[in-house]
Each structure stands twice: as structure tokens, then as C-alpha cells.
Amino acid sequence: MHTSRSQTLLLFGFGGLLLLMFALGGSATLFLRRAAMENERIRLEDADRNRSLERLRSSIFLAGTHVRDYLLDQNNPPSKAHLNGFLGEARTLRESLAKCLRGLPATSFDSEGYLALLSDVFEWPETERVARRYSFAQTILLPRRLQLLAQADQLQTLSERQSEKNSHSVGTLLSTYRTELGILLALTVLLGIFLASTTLRRLLRLEAESNARLDTALRARSEMERLSAELVTAQETERQKISRDLHDEVGQKLYAALLTLGHLRSSVANGERDAAVLQMDKLSEITSQTAAGVRDLALLLRPSMLDDLGLIPALKWLAREATRTRPIPVEVVVDEFTEDLPEELRTCVYRVVQEAVHNAERHSHGRGILVELRQTAAGIDFVIADDGLGFDPVTESGLGLLGMQERVLRFGGTMNIEAAPGRGTRLRFHLPHSHEMSPLRTA
Numbered sequence: 001m002h003t004s005r006s007q008t009l010l011l012f013g014f015g016g017l018l019l020l021m022f023a024l025g026g027s028a029t030l031f032l033r034r035a036a037m038e039n040e041r042i043r044l045e046d047a048d049r050n051r052s053l054e055r056l057r058s059s060i061f062l063a064g065t066h067v068r069d070y071l072l073d074q075n076n077p078p079s080k081a082h083l084n085g086f087l088g089e090a091r092t093l094r095e096s097l098a099k100c101l102r103g104l105p106a107t108s109f110d111s112e113g114y115l116a117l118l119s120d121v122f123e124w125p126e127t128e129r130v131a132r133r134y135s136f137a138q139t140i141l142l143p144r145r146l147q148l149l150a151q152a153d154q155l156q157t158l159s160e161r162q163s164e165k166n167s168h169s170v171g172t173l174l175s176t177y178r179t180e181l182g183i184l185l186a187l188t189v190l191l192g193i194f195l196a197s198t199t200l201r202r203l204l205r206l207e208a209e210s211n212a213r214l215d216t217a218l219r220a221r222s223e224m225e226r227l228s229a230e231l232v233t234a235q236e237t238e239r240q241k242i243s244r245d246l247h248d249e250v251g252q253k254l255y256a257a258l259l260t261l262g263h264l265r266s267s268v269a270n271g272e273r274d275a276a277v278l279q280m281d282k283l284s285e286i287t288s289q290t291a292a293g294v295r296d297l298a299l300l301l302r303p304s305m306l307d308d309l310g311l312i313p314a315l316k317w318l319a320r321e322a323t324r325t326r327p328i329p330v331e332v333v334v335d336e337f338t339e340d341l342p343e344e345l346r347t348c349v350y351r352v353v354q355e356a357v358h359n360a361e362r363h364s365h366g367r368g369i370l371v372e373l374r375q376t377a378a379g380i381d382f383v384i385a386d387d388g389l390g391f392d393p394v395t396e397s398g399l400g401l402l403g404m405q406e407r408v409l410r411f412g413g414t415m416n417i418e419a420a421p422g423r424g425t426r427l428r429f430h431l432p433h434s435h436e437m438s439p440l441r442t443a
Contacts, residue, residue, distance in 0.1 A: 035173055042166040045103065049159050052099035057152050059093035060114070064145040067118045071133035076126060083122050090115050104158050114148050229406060257286045310339035311346045315353055315371065322369075326361045328386075330369045337375045345431065348411060349373075349382065352404045356384035356427055359400045364388025364425060379413070379432040387424045393417040404429075 063086055070082035097111055121129070121136070260283045267276035306314035312334055319330040341349075353371055360369045366388025373382040393401075404427070405415045413431040 038169075038173070042163070045166075046159070046163045049100055049103075052096040053152060053156055053159065055092060056096040056100055056155075057149060059089045059096060060111075060145060060148050060152065063089040063093060063115065063118060064141050067121050067141060068137050070121065071129060071137060078129075086118065086122070090119070100155050100159070104155070104162055107154065107158060109151050109155065110148065114144055117144060225406065225409065229410065257283055257290070260286060306346060306350055307343070311341060311349055312337060312339065312373075314346075314350055315373070318350075318354060318357065319371065322357055322361060328361055328364070328366060328369055330357055330371065332371045333373070335372070335374045337373055341380075345380070345411065345433075348407050348431065349380065352407050352429060353382065353384060355400055355404055360384065360386040360388065360425065363391070366424065379430055381428070381430050383426060383428050385424065385426040390419050390421050390423045390425050392421060393419050 066082045066086040066089060070078050070086070073079060073082065093111055093115065097109060101107070101109070117140070124132070260279050264276055264279040264283065267273075267279055312332075316332050319332045322328075322330045357369055357371070360366065364386040366386040369384065369386045371382065371384050373380070375381075401415075401417070408415050408429055408431060411431050413429060416428040418426040418428065
């Protein structure tokens with residue numbers, strides 16, 4: 001009887017404990033879900049308001065910029081693009097302002113006065129526009145724009161205060177449930193002490209094993225990068241050697257030219273006019289072939305225009321040569337690019353594009369290859385894309401891709417492969433403007 005009663009008490013005790021845990025756990029789950037939803041709503045609202053504030057500042061600035069460009073336009077009449085740009089920015093300004101004011105206390109923001117002042121400029125006669133262009137820009141446009149930007153900063157302050165208020169409300173909501181969560185945590189800790197004590201040693205041992213494996217993987221990766229760098233260096237060295245060897249082989253044609261000169265001298269000495277003309281034609285043909293061969297080989301190994309004219313002319317020449325010798329046309333599209341680049345960076349971009357175009361010509365079987373380049377404040381972005389067979393980058397990666405990746409990694413860049421069987425291939429590269437290369441990774 002005593003045993004049965006003890007079992008009943010234990011059953012009710014553990015059952016009640018479990019019911020209490022389930023009740024507290026369910027209540028905590030619902031509360032945390034509600035708190036998470038509220039926090040997510042506040043986060044999204046703040047993010048949307050911040051984006052709207054950024055667009056608002058941008059529209060204020062750009063609207064004034066379009067008016068300034070309209071005033072300074074030397075054409076008569078000025079281009080309509082200024083008016084169209086201004087109208088677009090005015091529309092964006094109004095939309096962004098409406099989003100910024102949503103949920104904030106009422107505040108003054110003289111956006112309509114600013115836009116009305118600027119829109120009147122487009123109604124000025126040509127003589128007034130020419131006469132007032134500088135004074136309006138300096139004494140009216142710039143101060144009003146700065147005033148409106150200051151009001152935008154005030155909106156930013158109100159937005160931050162609203163965010164703090166919302167965060168405080170979430171904190172208050174959390175504090176009201178702290179007691180119940182404390183009970184749940186206390187019960188959970190008491191029930192989990194044994195589990196924690198028995199698993200702590202195991203976790204520490206697993207962490208030590210994981211760190212050891214991570215160190216091994218990092219060393220293997222470092223070794224792979226070193227080997228890849230040496231492979232690229234050896235490739236460049238081999239290309240230089242091949243270039244010298246090919247130039248030496250041109251000596252055979254030069255020797256043939258010397259023999260032809262000897263025959264020509266004999267023909268002239270013997271008065272054999274027809275034979276002399278024949279030898280001169282042959283000499284001219286040998287000379288042309290030699291010059292063309294030297295030029296083609298030198299340009300293929302390293303185009304002189306890469307050093308003389310810059311990266312863009314060299315890439316366009318590469319596209320023309322590839323289109324001339326292969327059935328797949330290659331197009332180079334350049335957007336906002338300058339030639340003020342270090343020699344190592346120019347060589348890296350050229351070699352990567354050359355290897356990518358070569359791979360696409362050999363394996364893609366597509367109808368065209370597109371090379372796009374763009375220079376930004378962050379660095380150089382370029383893309384090589386084709387509409388060919390594509391491949392699986394997980395299982396079909398080769399030395400060509402490894403070499404390209406190693407080249408961009410030397411400069412702290414990145415390479416992304418967008419490819420799938422039957423869907424073409426797109427290689428995206430980014431190179432920062434400045435990066436200190438390792439001494440082992442010299443090209």
C-alpha cells in the first residue's frame with residue numbers, strides 16, 4: 001500500500017511538474033512569438049523609414065542638381081532631360097516623405113515650397129535663365145537645399161526617438177513576463193543539471209577534435225593556395241619561355257631570307273633579270289610571313305597594347321582575334337572604366353578574361369560570348385557569360401577555373417560561378433583597387 005501510494009505521489013508529482021513545464025513552456029512560447037513579431041514589425045518599420053529617409057535626402061539633392069544642370073546647360077533650348085529628371089526626383093521626394101512621416105509625430109517639412117521654387121526655374125525665359133543662373137544657384141538653390149536637408153536630419157532624429165520608444169515598449173513587455181520565465185528557467189536548470197554535467201566533458205572533447213580538424217583543413221587550404229600560386233607563376237614563366245623559343249624559330253625563316261638574298265646577288269651579278277625578280281618576290285613573301293608570325297605570336301602571348309594603350313584596347317583586340325579565328329563571336333561592353341590601374345591588376349584582368357574566353361570557345365558550343373567590365377569606387381567588376389551548354393561547377397571544375405580563382409584571390413578578389421547544364425555559364429569577378437600581394441604570389 002505504501003509503495004502504491006509513493007508511486008501515485010511520484011506519478012502526480014512528475015506529472016504535475018511536466019504539466020507545469022508544458023504550461024509555462026507554452027505560455028513562454030506564445031509570449032516570445034508575440035514579442036518576436038512585435039520586434040520584427042518595429043525593425044521592418046525602422047528599416048523602411050531609414051530607406052525612405054535616404055531616398056528623401058537623395059531626391060532633395062538630385063532635384064537641385066537637375067535644376068543646376070538646367071541652369072548651366074549651354075544648349076538653347078536646354079535639354080528636356082533636366083526637366084524629366086527633376087519631375088522624377090520630385091515624385092520620389094513626395095513618396096519618400098509620406099513614408100517617413102508615417103508613424104511619427106506631426107512636424108513641418110517644407111518640401112512643396114522647395115519643389116515649387118525649383119519648378120519655377122523651368123518656366124524662365126532664356127534670357128532670365130542665362131542672367132540668373134549663377135546667382136540663383138549660389139544664393140537660393142544651395143541654401144534652400146541645405147535647409148531642407150537639415151529638416152531631413154530632424155526627421156532622422158524623430159525616427160530614432162520613435163525607435164527608442166518602440167524598443168522601450170518591447171522591453172516593458174518582456175519585463176512583465178520575467179517572473180514566469182524565471183520559474184521556467186529555474187525548473188529547466190534543475191532538471192538539466194545532470195544532463196549538463198554529463199555532457200560537458202563530451203562537448204569539450206568534441207570541440208578539441210573540431211579545432212584540430214579545422215587547423216588541418218586550414219593548413220591544407222593554405223598549401224593548396226600556395227601550390228596554385230606556384231602553378232600560375234610557372235604558367236607565366238612557361239609563356240615567357242615559349243615566347244622566346246618561338247622568336248628563336250623565326251631565325252629559320254631569316255636564314256631562308258639570307259639564302260634568297262644570296263641567290264638574288266648571283267642573279268644580279270649574272271644579269272638574269274627574271275630570276276632576280278623571282279628571288280625578290282620570294283624574299284618579300286618570306287619577310288612578310290616572318291613579320292606577321294612574330295607579331296601574332298607576340299600579341300597572343302602578351303599584347304603590347306596592354307602596356308602601350310591599356311587594358312580596354314587589349315581586351316577589344318582579344319575579342320576581335322577570338323571572333324576572327326573562332327566561330328563564336330566575342331563582344332566587350334565597358335561601362336565607366338578608367339585606365340589608371342597598376343600593371344599587375346591590368347595583367348590579372350586580361351589573363352582572367354583571356355582564360356575565360358578560351359574556355360568558353362572550347363567547351364560552351366554557344367552562339368556568343370559577352371564580356372562586361374565596370375569600375376566602381378569599391379573596385380573592378382567584370383563578367384564573362386556565354387549561352388552554351390553550361391556545366392555543373394561542383395563536379396566539373398578544372399584547372400582553368402582554379403587558375404582564374406587563384407589570380408583574383410591574389411588581389412583579395414572574389415569569383416562567383418553561375419552555371420548549370422544546358423543553361424550557359426556566367427563568371428562574376430570582383431577585384432578591389434588596392435591589395436597587398438603575398439611575396440609568393442608574384443606574376
